[in-house]
Amino acid sequence: MAVRHYTLDFKLSAPADHSATIRGLQSIFQEQEMTETVHDTEGHGYLATFMGKNGRLAILRLHSHGLVTFDLQCCEGDDLAQVDNLLNALEKKLNTLLQGTIQRVKRLPALQRGGEVDRYWPTADGRLVEYDIDEVVFDKDSAYQNIKILHSQQFGNILILNGDVNLAESDLPYTQAIMGNGREHYAGKEILILGGGDGGILCEAVKLKPKMITMMVIDACRTHMRKTCGNVLDNLKGDCYEVLVEDCVPILKKFVEEGRTFDYVINDLTAIPISTAPEEESMWEFLRLILDLSIKVLRPTGKYFSQGNCVNLTEALSEYEGLLRRLSCKVDFSKEVVCVPSYLELWIFYTIWKK
Amino acid sequence: MAVRHYTLDFKLSAPADHSATIRGLQSIFQEQEMTETVHDTEGHGYLATFMGKNGRLAILRLHSHGLVTFDLQCCEGDDLAQVDNLLNALEKKLNTLLQGTIQRVKRLPALQRGGEVDRYWPTADGRLVEYDIDEVVFDKDSAYQNIKILHSQQFGNILILNGDVNLAESDLPYTQAIMGNGREHYAGKEILILGGGDGGILCEAVKLKPKMITMMVIDACRTHMRKTCGNVLDNLKGDCYEVLVEDCVPILKKFVEEGRTFDYVINDLTAIPISTAPEEESMWEFLRLILDLSIKVLRPTGKYFSQGNCVNLTEALSEYEGLLRRLSCKVDFSKEVVCVPSYLELWIFYTIWKK
Structure with a gap:
């Protein structure tokens, strides 16, 4: 049971003439045998709703400041060609009725609400x-x-x-970006991957003949993301890698105690929190902890890679960069904007190293 | 004058209990001093509309097959924090009232209708x-x-x-793709660009020291797409290029008559039509004509580059490939899927050469 919700909007340079517009559209709704209800808007333009026999609901609003909005909700199984005809007829008629004042006509692809x-x-x-x-x-x-x-x-x-x-599975550019986009030489190096349960980083890293990869994940998706992880997650231990299905923090702490260090630390746990609101405070706390521990296990010449967030979230990104400047161990960083296919937005990636 | 249109949907495993749900929500709408109208749906579930003093319109539908949809339209200048509170209160209440049957709760970012x-x-x-x-x-x-x-x-x-x-301006990957993604050697070559009025291809091509670029456009956007075209469109003639602000077809025909040929023809005029419907017949006709003329001016070792369309439009892409197989001059082709940042969909690019 899903509902398709259509919208058709006319942006005008002047308010529409209510009675002329309504009179002009009447025949269309009558033809559809829709029952009309006119609402009292207390001075906020004209509003009528129309109910069709098949559960169709139409809403026509003539706003006082020159905007006409039309909504049509119809249920699964409705005749889509007929619905299109109705919208075409309305658009055509409104184009005539509102002629000379139209700045923009917008008909969006239908919203699909409650679908499978x-x-x-x-x-x-x-x-x-x-x-x-x-x-x-x-x-x-x-x-x-x-x-x-x-x-x-x-x-x-x-x-x-x-x-x-x-x-x-299309997002190899993500994996490439969080590995330094081809600028690093992984051969013979020791790599620590935090998260990355999709196996993408591991799959690309093993191809580069590193000495050893240690990866810490809390879950894996080896069945459904084969194009990303290949067969690398089928075994938790390989020639040059080991996957620990464990919580990062205690293991990182143990590494720090033991003085174990890595050439590369790749943090693929999570994007940085999108806001600095109080409810995200614990996320920032976690991020700070991971960063601090990661830098501690990083060799002096090592590099730490991490995703940031959408390039538009400048406040969150600044917060993160502030955090980097306040770490107990002094670091420098660079960043890069990357287009990750499935994200539908540009994404920031960070490279961080010890000063 | 814009309208923000919020939606909040509950997908259920069983129909909602009308009277219990409506009774449960009553206090929320009363608090907002909204005027309720209950509609006769002729057996298609429950429908009530609510009109607020400030022009706010709310629509509550309980569909008979287990879907609850809620719409809230509010006008520019409305108190957005208050609107959020109303939606939060409703979501919370419905979560309680529909408990045990909820499969999905969906609240989308508001649609902005009629905005500047x-x-x-x-x-x-x-x-x-x-x-x-x-x-x-x-x-x-x-x-x-x-x-x-x-x-x-x-x-x-x-x-x-x-x-x-x-x-x-973010779309260098488009320009790179339609030039063969670094696989070609343009130095010393003669290039014909059809369209490409944004100057992106010309700007990249001149960097590669070709012998001569001939470009045919009907308009230019040198003022507002500087990151794409650089200063290359400021003059219609450069050391190694010439921009003809003219219709392609007659010029291409003239080139054919004169026996003039090129190492590369880059067609940046338009994507292939998205359908094979009769109203797009003339578009296909135009495409066929351009293709035919372009292949005629292509040297035996030359290459023709062109965009296709979205990777999902398989029918249109097949139609195009059928067209390629039926050209008077026999050609072979390869294709490549490319992520163009601003497209928000994956795009096909074609390389075509004479057999």
Whole structure:
């Protein structure tokens, strides 16, 4: 049971003539045998709702400041060609009735509400975007988060953690960016990966003949993200890597105590929090802790890689950079803007090193 | 005068209990002093509309098959914090009332309808996407099309032709792809560019020391797409290039007659039509004509580059490939999938050569 919600808006240079507009549209709604209700808006323009026999609901508003909005909600199984005809007829008629005052006509692709698959996964900077998702591959709550893997026609399987698009099979540019985009020489080096449960970083890193990769994850997605992880997660131990399915913090602390160090630390745990609101304080606290411990296990010539967030979230990014400047161990950093295909927004990646 | 349109949907495993749900929500609407109208849906669930003093309109529908949709439209100048509170209160209450049957709760970023800047530019495959557009830089109708240049926070200025996102300043990957992604050696070669009025291809090509570039455009955007075109469009003639502000077809025909040929032909005129519907027949006709003439002016070892369309539009892409197989001069082709930052969808590019 899903609802398709259509919108058709006319932005005008002057308010529409209510009675002429309504009179002009009457025949269209009558033809559809829709029952009209005119509402008292207490001076806020004209509002009428129309109910059709098949559950169709139409809402016509003539705003006092020169905007006409039309909404049409129809239920699954409705005749879409007929709905299109109705919208075409309305658009055509309104184009005639409002002639000379029209600044913009906008008819958006229908919102699909309550459908079997959810196609709307807003960007980190809060924009509404629709994905070409056609299948729910996996959907489960772990002890830590909700894990979804959804299939997109163009991006392949997409991993979505707690509603955030994390990585799609199309997103090799993400993995390349968080490994330094080809600027590093991994051969013979020791690498620590925090998170990265999708296996993308591990899969690319083993190709570069490192001495040893240590990876710490709390879950894995080796079944549904094969294009990302290959067969590298089928075994938790390989010639040059070891996957520890454990919580990062205690292990990092143990490494610090033992004086164990790495050439590269790649933090793929999470993006930086999108705000500095109090409810995200604990996220920032966690980030600071991980950063601090990671820098401690980094060799003097080593590099620490991490994702930031959407390039538009300047406040959160500044907060993070402030944090970097206040670390107990002095560091320098550079950043890079990268287009990750499935994100539908540009993403910042950080490279951090000891001063 | 813009309207913010909020949606809040509950997908359920069983129909909601009408009277219990409505009774449970009553106090929220009463607190807001909204006037309620209950509609006769002729058996299609429950529908009530609520009108607030400030022009706010709320629509509550309990569908018979287990979906609850809530819409809230409010006008510019409304208190957004108050609106958020209302939505939070409703979401919280519905979470309690519908407990045990909830499969999904979805609250989308508000649709902005009738605003000064239009943020919604659907993808070629028809998905609803919102851009972070904050300014209309340029908006004019030419003899051929509507030309808009809008400023996006992350993509820079975006060129939009007849409502289609054409190129943003972030889109160097587009220009690189349509030039063969670094696989070609342009030094000393003769290049013909069809279209490409944004100057991106010309700007990149002149860096590669070609013998001569001939470019044919019907308009230019040298003022607002500086990051794309640099200063290359400030003069229509340079050391190794010449821009002809003319219609392609007659010039191409003249080249054919004169026997003039090129090492590379780059067609940046338009994407391939998205459908094979009769109303697009003339577009296909134009495409066939350009293709035919272009292959005729191509040297035996030459290459022809062109964009295709969104990777999801398989029918249109097949039609195009069929066309390639039926050309009077036999050709072979390869294709490549590329992520163009501002497109928010993956794009196909073609390389075509004489057999």
